[in-house]
Amino acid sequence: MIGAGAIGAGTAWTLARQGHPVVLVDPELAQTPERHPKTTLTGTSASLGILMSYVFRRSSGRGWRLRRRSMELWPQWADALHTPGTPLKLHSGLVQLAASDQEASLQRHLAEQRSALGLEFLPPDTLQDAHPDWPSCRYGGLRSAKDGRVDPLLLQQALRQQLQQLNVTLEATRVEQLQRGQGGWVLQLANGNQVAAKQVVVCSALASQALLAPLGHARPMEPVLGQVLQLQLANAEHLSSQWPAVLVSHGVNLVRHGADQLWLGATLEPGTDPDAAAAERLRSLEGDAPRWLGDCKDVGRWHGLRARPSGRPAPLLEVLEPGLILATGHYRNGVLLAPATAEWVSEQIDASGHQKRMLTDP
């Protein structure tokens, strides 16, 4: 497995639990996942961990199927990964505020179609009671009982802990080259070692292109930078007890952090350099922010990169040739789609007839 973000580590965990011998390679394994404000983070560490599935507008196609399957699997993942040291939890409840009457009527229609999936339309007065002084509440909003979020840093810590318990080999270094070998694949590592494997799963986001190009597989991806702002409220009462796990206004996600902080994210900026003006636009919620949000103090920010496939829909889930599996390019939804992606990879490996090791083997 190349890459230990949500996709690579989640897939390695799934395969190891099924009895496959797994080697996971990523230089990030050398340090505990953290959010350094000055460096460009991996997608998973930068992510807010929002699981936005049932509010997705389309009701058919691969994107919808992957989202639904992931949401079926997430409760099992959270249960299995929850330990006293890594108290991973699904925080459920997502409210999307409508930005116009037209959007409110689309939301009302979706809520009618998906009431069995936990969607309901909240009329303006209900929202105004929960969030007074919030201008966007005037149109109403869509509530999803099952969408929500997980903590992506805790997710990575929990996965790593269990990977160690499952005796997965963790190589804290970079794969420099991927080559065809005799009956399989050879990974040349930056520490000088080699790993030979019958199956390779490439989950290294933007870096995947450079590993695949020499093998004749062109899978271009563009970086789309995201910034997240950490705000401290002057008056914590604005974060009422009715604040959902995620509140979405004008496409900006607002996540409560502790008693008196809000995280706002994330910008969508083509390229790799954060733009201060983009962060300011995020903070103003398209000029529709409640006044108290303007009074909040900036206490930090971070940024990271998403991998967006060029000319193909996200994500890239492909068996490129026997034993070479690509599972990357998840763009804005890699945390959400980690469980369904891991399941897809395991199905491809099973279909190839790859032998599992008995879990009792040394």
Ligand SMILES: Cc1cc2nc3c(=O)[nH]c(=O)nc-3n(C[C@H](O)[C@H](O)[C@H](O)COP(=O)(O)OP(=O)(O)OC[C@H]3O[C@@H](n4cnc5c(N)ncnc54)[C@H](O)[C@@H]3O)c2cc1C
């Ligand atoms: C600001 C921001 C907010 C986001 N919010 C959300 C959200 O709320 N919900 C959601 O679902 N998604 C969100 N996303 C998107 C999500 O984070 C990504 O889709 C997801 O993290 C992709 O996971 P990944 O494992 O494919 O990639 P990454 O997490 O980027 O991991 C790729 C890994 O590959 C490793 N790697 C690279 N090159 C090599 C190499 N040569 N050898 C070995 N290893 C290598 C890297 O070190 C890295 O650890 C957000 C992204 C950003 C930037």
